[in-house]
Amino acid sequence: MIKIKLPLINLDDTFDCGQCFRWQKADGGWVGVVGGRVAKVTKNGEYIQIISNDEDTKAWEEYFDAERDYQEILGIEYANEVIEVAKEKAKGIRILKQPLWEVLISFIISQNNNIPRIKKIINLLCENFGDKIDFEGNIYYSFPTAFQLAGKDLSIIKAGFRDKYIKDAIQKFNDKISTKEELLEIKGIGEKVADCIRLFAFNDLSSFPLDVWTKRIVGELNLDMGKLGLYAGVVQQWLYHYYRNIKNQEAQKVG
DNA sequence: GTCCAGGGTCCCA
């Protein structure tokens, strides 16, 4: 078992804030697959505990961006009080550093789509083309590599018009892609998806993806995105989480 | 059953 000291993390908020699609709540913790690594994660005091088929501590520390000082990020005060409220509600979120290929395909699939179906399509992708992994008596599937997907009939995953974008990504992908310009050369990757990839794979926390929700929020709050600074992407996650989960629930109670 | 919208992007005028 691996232990990583992350006192401030909230696993529910981190895995369920829309940055990743392959984690599920199970027996008091979360189970998920990252690339080809399955893990069960629980929080115990100041530490998270990880049981995995790949007990490579460094790899998991990197995934959770363990070196990053969230105390410092949370200590920054923003002029806008709604940001401060959202921060208070969502302060347990950490931005994960996920495998590039996985984020790239997942967010191509996310376009003009809703989260339950995004998860369904990604599951079909993994079950049909990934490797079978037996972990603690259950079967999981790795996220298929570009090589595994090459030449395959993707209609089975029911991604609709996104098939052709995935195919273009399979052709153009290489591990060295590291800039937004390179990302934008792949069909199906526009501004928003590229910014998601910067935030969730390149770990560039200043990247501020503008999706439908965030556009609404930015408009409603009259936010100047340019002034959000080095951690604009974290602010974006707080706002997204706050509006989707908390404000929505409040609205439903009232209605 | 029907209808709208979904963590957008492409394409064309």
Added chain:
DNA sequence: TGGGACCCTGGA
């Protein structure tokens, strides 16, 4: 620079 089309499905 703006608007329609796009696969499919969850939710009302």
